Amino acid sequence: MTSSRIIWTSLLFATIAACGNYSNEDLEFMNAVPARQDLVASIKSGPLVTANEAELAKDTHNVVAAFNGALDFLKVADLIRTYQPTSRIPDGRIWGPFPDNNHPGWQWRFVMTKDAVTADKFNYSFDEQQIGGGDTWYTLLDGWFIATGGGVRRGMGDFTLQTDAARMAGFQFELGDDGKSELKSLHIAYSTADYPISVVMNLVLYPNAVTGDFTNTGSLDCTYEALQSGQGGLHFDATDSASGKSLSVDSRWLPTGRGRADATYTDPTNGVSLTWNECWDDSFMSVYDNKPWATPPAPVTTGDATLCPDIPTL
Amino acid sequence: MRIGLKLASVALLAVTAAAPAARAQGLRRFAIVAGNDSGGGETRPLLYASADARKVYDILTRLGGVRTEDATLLIGASASQLLSAVVAVEMQAAEAKRHGEQTALFFYYSGHAKDGSLRLGETRIPVEGLKARIASSPVDVRIAILDSCKSGAMTRTKGARRAPAFEIQADSPRDAKGMVILTSSTSDEDSQESDTIGGSYFSHHLASGLLGGADKSGDGRVTLFEAYAYAYDRTVADTAESAAGAQHPTFSYDLAGNGDLVLTDVAVRHEGVYLPREAPSGVYFLVDGKGFVAAEINKADGVDRRVALAPGHYRVKRRLPDRLRVGDVDVPRGQMVALAEGRLRDAPFSDDPVKGAGRVDLTSRWSLGAGATYQSVFAAPSGASLFPPTGMLAVDLSLRNFLRRDWVWSLDLAAGSTNGVVASVDAPFRFSEVSLASSLTVEWPHRYVTPYVGGRLAMLIMGRRFDNDLYPAQFFSTLSPGLVGGAAFRIMQNTSLIARGRLHYLLYNIDENRSLGYWELAAMVSYDL
Numbered sequence: 001m002t003s004s005r006i007i008w009t010s011l012l013f014a015t016i017a018a019c020g021n022y023s024n025e026d027l028e029f030m031n032a033v034p035a036r037q038d039l040v041a042s043i044k045s046g047p048l049v050t051a052n053e054a055e056l057a058k059d060t061h062n063v064v065a066a067f068n069g070a071l072d073f074l075k076v077a078d079l080i081r082t083y084q085p086t087s088r089i090p091d092g093r094i095w096g097p098f099p100d101n102n103h104p105g106w107q108w109r110f111v112m113t114k115d116a117v118t119a120d121k122f123n124y125s126f127d128e129q130q131i132g133g134g135d136t137w138y139t140l141l142d143g144w145f146i147a148t149g150g151g152v153r154r155g156m157g158d159f160t161l162q163t164d165a166a167r168m169a170g171f172q173f174e175l176g177d178d179g180k181s182e183l184k185s186l187h188i189a190y191s192t193a194d195y196p197i198s199v200v201m202n203l204v205l206y207p208n209a210v211t212g213d214f215t216n217t218g219s220l221d222c223t224y225e226a227l228q229s230g231q232g233g234l235h236f237d238a239t240d241s242a243s244g245k246s247l248s249v250d251s252r253w254l255p256t257g258r259g260r261a262d263a264t265y266t267d268p269t270n271g272v273s274l275t276w277n278e279c280w281d282d283s284f285m286s287v288y289d290n291k292p293w294a295t296p297p298a299p300v301t302t303g304d305a306t307l308c309p310d311i312p313t314l
Numbered sequence: 315m316r317i318g319l320k321l322a323s324v325a326l327l328a329v330t331a332a333a334p335a336a337r338a339q340g341l342r343r344f345a346i347v348a349g350n351d352s353g354g355g356e357t358r359p360l361l362y363a364s365a366d367a368r369k370v371y372d373i374l375t376r377l378g379g380v381r382t383e384d385a386t387l388l389i390g391a392s393a394s395q396l397l398s399a400v401v402a403v404e405m406q407a408a409e410a411k412r413h414g415e416q417t418a419l420f421f422y423y424s425g426h427a428k429d430g431s432l433r434l435g436e437t438r439i440p441v442e443g444l445k446a447r448i449a450s451s452p453v454d455v456r457i458a459i460l461d462s463c464k465s466g467a468m469t470r471t472k473g474a475r476r477a478p479a480f481e482i483q484a485d486s487p488r489d490a491k492g493m494v495i496l497t498s499s500t501s502d503e504d505s506q507e508s509d510t511i512g513g514s515y516f517s518h519h520l521a522s523g524l525l526g527g528a529d530k531s532g533d534g535r536v537t538l539f540e541a542y543a544y545a546y547d548r549t550v551a552d553t554a555e556s557a558a559g560a561q562h563p564t565f566s567y568d569l570a571g572n573g574d575l576v577l578t579d580v581a582v583r584h585e586g587v588y589l590p591r592e593a594p595s596g597v598y599f600l601v602d603g604k605g606f607v608a609a610e611i612n613k614a615d616g617v618d619r620r621v622a623l624a625p626g627h628y629r630v631k632r633r634l635p636d637r638l639r640v641g642d643v644d645v646p647r648g649q650m651v652a653l654a655e656g657r658l659r660d661a662p663f664s665d666d667p668v669k670g671a672g673r674v675d676l677t678s679r680w681s682l683g684a685g686a687t688y689q690s691v692f693a694a695p696s697g698a699s700l701f702p703p704t705g706m707l708a709v710d711l712s713l714r715n716f717l718r719r720d721w722v723w724s725l726d727l728a729a730g731s732t733n734g735v736v737a738s739v740d741a742p743f744r745f746s747e748v749s750l751a752s753s754l755t756v757e758w759p760h761r762y763v764t765p766y767v768g769g770r771l772a773m774l775i776m777g778r779r780f781d782n783d784l785y786p787a788q789f790f791s792t793l794s795p796g797l798v799g800g801a802a803f804r805i806m807q808n809t810s811l812i813a814r815g816r817l818h819y820l821l822y823n824i825d826e827n828r829s830l831g832y833w834e835l836a837a838m839v840s841y842d843l
Contacts, residue, residue: 018790018791018792018793018821018822018823019790019791019792020776020788020789020790020791020824021786021788021789021790021824022700022776022777022778022788022789022790022822022824023788023824023825024699024700024736024738024739024825025825026785026788026825027736027738027739027741027785028738028739030739030785031738031739031741081785082783082786083786084786084788088824088825147738147739149738149740150740154740
C-alpha cells in the first residue's frame with residue numbers, strides 16, 4: 001500500500017469514525033425555539049376563598065390563566081427542545097417528521113432555518129401533514145426569533161398560529177375549556193432581550209365552534225410585561241364581535257401581590273365610556289373600589305384611595 | 315582443533331590470493347536479510363536475531379554494493395513472506411540478467427532452526443528446500459548465510475566435516491555452481507547469543523569483519539573468504555569457554571570460475587575509524603552511543619585497519635591484562651578519523667564501556683505508568699467553546715523491545731472532566747472525555763534519561779451535560795492521529811518519571827468539517843514490571 005493510500009484510508013477511517021451530536025449550532029437553533037416558561041404571565045396566586053377577592057384582581061387572575069392557557073401549545077416546543085435535531089441541513093435543522101399521537105393519521109415536523117439576511121435571526125415553522133401526504137404540509141405555526149445574547153433564549157420573537165387551513169384539511173382541533181370554542185388564530189410578539197420582558201398576544205376564537213359555527217369570532221388582546229423582581233402588568237381588551245361592546249383593563253401588581261386595576265367599559269351603541277378603579281392588598285382584598293356602574297344599594301365608592309399602591313407602568 | 319583450523323586458513327588464503335577478487339562493479343547485487351526472534355512454541359525467544367539482521371542489512375546497503383531497492387529486510391516474517399521475498403528478488407534478478415547484468419544474491423537469516431527446518435515464528439521452512447530454492451535462483455552467484463542453531467546441517471549435506479568446518483567444496487555437481495553457504499555452527503551445535511555484545515557471536519564477528527576488521531589484505535575490500543575467516547576465528551575464540559561449548563561456523567564453497575568475492579568496500583566511503591599501523595595490537599571494541607558494540611576489531615601488529623562505521627560518537631576500548639585503555643571518538647560524515655593511541659587513557663575494569671552500567675536492556679518488558687495530563691484544543695475560543703481545556707488522569711501500559719529494538723508499543727487510557735460554557739447561548743455545561751489510544755515510539759535509552767518520539771492513534775469519546783438539563787446531552791467520538799514525544803528520567807532501578815507532550819489532529823464534522831488540533835502535556839510515573 002502506498003503512503004498516499006495509507007493517508008487517505010486513514011482520513012476516511014477517521015471521518016467514518018467521527019460521529020455524534022456534539023454541536024454548538026444545534027444549541028443556537030434550540031435556543032431560538034420559544035419556551036412556554038419564558039412567555040407565561042406570572043402573578044402571585046389568589047386566595048383560596050375567592051369570595052372576598054377584589055373583583056378586578058379576580059379578573060386579572062382569570063385573564064392570566066387564560067393567557068397562560070393559550071400558550072399551552074408551546075409544550076410541543078418545549079418537547080422539541082429536549083431532542084437533538086433529526087437532520088441537519090445547510091443553515092437549518094429539522095425535527096421530525098414524527099407521528100402525531102393526538103391525531104392519528106397525521107405527522108408533524110419542525111423546521112428551523114437561519115435567516116439569510118438578518119444575522120442571528122432564526123425562522124421556523126411547525127407543520128402537520130396526513131401521513132402519506134407527499135409534499136403537502138399545513139403550517140400551523142410560523143415565526144422567527146432574533147437572539148440578542150445575555151442569557152438563555154434572550155431575544156425577540158414573533159409567531160403566529162393559524163388553524164383554518166389544517167382544519168379545512170380534516171385536522172381536528174380540541175375545544176377550549178368552555179367546551180364550546182375553538183382557536184382560530186394566535187399571534188404572539190415577545191421580547192425577552194431585557195427587563196421588562198413583554199408578551200403581546202392576540203387571540204381569536206370561534207366561540208360557537210361546537211355547533212359548527214366557524215364564522216363568528218371573538219378576540220382577546222393582552223399585553224403582559226414583567227420585571228425580574230416579580231412586578232408585572234397586564235393589559236387586556238375583550239370585545240364582543242356581535243355587539244361591539246368592549247372592556248379594556250389595565251392591571252398592575254407588585255411582587256407581594258398588592259396591586260390595582262383600571263377598567264374602561266365602552267358601549268359604541270350609546271357612546272358610553274366609564275372607568276372603574278380598584279386596588280387590593282397583598283391578600284388581594286379590596287382596599288379601594290370606585291365602580292361607576294355599581295348597582296344600588298352597592299355604593300359606587302368604597303375604601304380609601306390613598307391605600308392604592310403607586311405602580312408605574314413598565 | 316585449533317591447529318587444524320590454522321592449516322585450513324592458510325590453505326584458504328592461498329586460494330584467495332590466487333583468485334582475482336570480484337569487484338562490485340558490473341555485478342548487480344540483491345539481498346534478502348531476515349531476522350526472527352521467535353521460533354514458535356517449542357523455543358525460547360531469541361534476543362538479538364532481529365537486531366543482527368538489521369545490522370547486516372545496514373552493512374550490505376551501506377558498504378556491500380547492494381542498492382536499497384534491491385535489498386529486502388524481513389523482521390519477524392513468516393515462511394510464506396520469506397518465500398515471497400525470494401520470488402520477488404528472483405524476478406528482479408531475472409530482469410537484470412535479461413539486460414545483460416551479472417547478478418548475485420545475498421541471503422542472510424538469523425533466527426531459530428530445529429529438526430531440519432528454519433523456524434519463523436509458528437511457521438517453518440525445510441532447510442533443504444530453501445537451499446534448493448536458492449540454488450535454483452536465476453542468479454550467477456548465491457551466498458547464503460545462516461545464523462541459527464545446528465545451521466551446519468545446510469553444509470553437512472554437502473559433505474563438509476563437523477569441525478573445523480572451514481573447507482572449500484570442490485566436488486559439487488555442476489548445477490550447484492556459484493553457491494556459497496556460511497553457517498554459524500555445525501549441525502550439532504547451538505548458535506549462541508551474547509548480552510555483552512548485543513548479538514549472536516557469529517553475526518557480530520561477521521559484521522565486524524565486514525566493517526573492515528577482516529581486511530587482512532589491507533586493500534580496503536573485505537572478501538568472502540576474509541570475512542568468513544575472521545568470523546570463524548573470533549567466534550570460536552569467544553565461545554571456547556562458554557557453558558554451551560565452542561561454536562564452529564561452517565563454510566561450503568562452489569564458485570568455480572568466479573574466484574573470491576568482495577563483500578564490502580570499506581574504503582570507498584572513506585568514513586569511520588582508522589587504526590594506524592603503529593597502533594598497538596589487540597582487540598578494539600567500538601561502542602556506539604547506545605552502548606552496543608558496533609565493531610570488535612582484532613588488530614595485529616604492523617597492520618592498519620579501516621573500520622567503516624556510520625557517523626556518530628563511539629567509545630573505544632582495548633583490554634590489557636591489568637587495565638583498560640578507553641577513549642572517545644566522533645566520526646563525522648564522510649571522514650575517516652584516525653585513532654591514535656594518545657586518544658586513549660587508562661581506566662579500571664569497572665569503567666568498561668562494554669560491560670558497564672550503560673548497557674541497555676534489550677529484553678522485551680512491560681511497564682505500567684500513571685499520571686496526570688492537561689489537554690487543550692487549538693483554535694480557541696471557538697475550539698474551546700466546543701471542547702474546553704481538560705485535566706485528565708491517565709494510565710498506560712507499554713511493551714519495549716518486542717517489535718524491534720528500542721521500539722515501544724503502548725496502550726493508554728485517560729479520563730477527565732471540566733466545566734465549560736457555550737457563550738453564544740450562555741449555556742454552562744459539564745464536559746467529560748475518555749481517550750483510549752495506542753502509540754508506537756522510538757526511544758534512545760541512556761543511563762538516566764531516555765528521550766522518545768513516535769506516533770499515536772487515539773479514540774476520543776467526549777460528551778457534555780448542560781446545567782439543569784437545559785439542552786439534551788451531546789457526545790462526539792472520533793479517531794485522532796498524532797505525534798508524541800517526551801523523556802523518561804530514571805529515578806530508581808525500575809521507576810521513571812516521564813514528561814510527555816502530544817500534538818494531535820482532531821477532525822470535527824458535526825456542524826461542519828473542521829480540522830482542529832489539540833496539545834497535551836503530561837507528567838507520569840512509570841514502573842517496569
